[in-house]
Amino acid sequence: MCELLGMSANVPTDILFSFTGLMQRGGNTGPHKDGWGIAFYEGRGLRLFQDTKASVDSEVAQLVRRYPIKSEIVIGHIRQANIGRICLVNTHPFVRELWGSNWCFAHNGQLADFHPPKGFYWPVGDTDSEKAFCDMLNRVREAFSGPVEAERLIPVLTRACAEYRKSGVFNCLLSNGDWLFSFCSTKLVEITRKAPFGPARLKDADMSVDFQAVTTPDDVVTVLATEDLTHDETWTSHPSGGWSLWRHGECVVRGQIEEQ
């Protein structure tokens, strides 16, 4: 299995604190040593850093820590390989251009005997995750001929997630740089930080932050993760089948698909 990290904020925000905690689970406090990746939206652009090494040993991860990038949407992932060997093409997040935007996706779980129909987007690697991402984008392309409001995409995305979940475990994060979509099949937690801000301490590393000192009263930042990253804060678990759409740090709309 793997772990996911997502962020939606209303101001460019540095994910360093959460990233530091997550990276420890990549071979130190967690077993997810088969590569990691993190994608930062910068305007319409996307900066993607990936490595096939355990994140705790990764020089690229050190760079990302030394060079904090501020972003309004971030998708990160640490991998414990199941389907697909350990190599760059099997490392999340995955990216494709659709309608002139960079769409980015990461998956936690695994899908058994998963063979979606071939469409416009083809996987480059061997993972069930990238297959699902390509299939999701192929469905979106089939449903609409050009850019549409995120709200109109929800039925297409949730129907796809519901189907994938029948093949196994499918927790995912998806973004096009404007919004962040999440789906929980088994495990996903969230926390929204806004004024009044308090302190927090990482569970996986000896690091604390007083958000009061590094934010303004108007900041709103939501972090999504597979498991709580901090002490001193209350993370909310998503229900199985729960989906949510985030923009500028706030949940725009959320819902839950019927149980199988």
Place this chain on the structure above:
Amino acid sequence: MCELLGMSANVPTDILFSFTGLMQRGGNTGPHKDGWGIAFYEGRGLRLFQDTKASVDSEVAQLVRRYPIKSEIVIGHIRQANIGRICLVNTHPFVRELWGSNWCFAHNGQLADFHPPKGFYWPVGDTDSEKAFCDMLNRVREAFSGPVEAERLIPVLTRACAEYRKSGVFNCLLSNGDWLFSFCSTKLVEITRKAPFGPARLKDADMSVDFQAVTTPDDVVTVLATEDLTHDETWTSHPSGGWSLWRHGECVVRGQIEEQ
């Protein structure tokens, strides 16, 4: 204008030496201070590093220098902005997935009043370069329904290049990770390094290398650039309208389109 850097090798090779020279032209020995990018193929995967800062001042460039990556195909670019503001989405190289491969492209030149028909691939940014890349891939998709030998792509690619050249200056590098294609409209030089290897000294930085000491007798490495990067070596200029296809460091086929 901008400068291009390309490499094709028959063994994973470190481009650090050439990269070091090119980076100096990004704000130091050259005026190309509006961002830079370099893409390294790693198997079927692609590592892309980009920055909107002048390469001489770029922390990401320092990382790439500290962390030499070996690759069989590399495409690099330093930018002096003409069309399109300075931001990540306007920074070369550009990447798209086609038929399950990462296609990567960089352009030197500028196309005036360039409006190719809209197709499957859309530009994310505002540059004429990304428009041309998307149009090129759209033409390839229209011409073939799935992966074909590079040799069969040549007529489609060279016809596109011939048309683009009519709108201005179009020197480019294109790869899908298997082969490297180049087109010269005004400026492109090449050098192939193979046994017996000699020493070389950068023109833009105080750095020399004795290739004899860092290679094996079987290594073949070709470097393409906008202008000679070294002293003590003879670089060959491509003719206007000259195109070439490279694999494993060797030129597989080359030709020249008729003059306008």
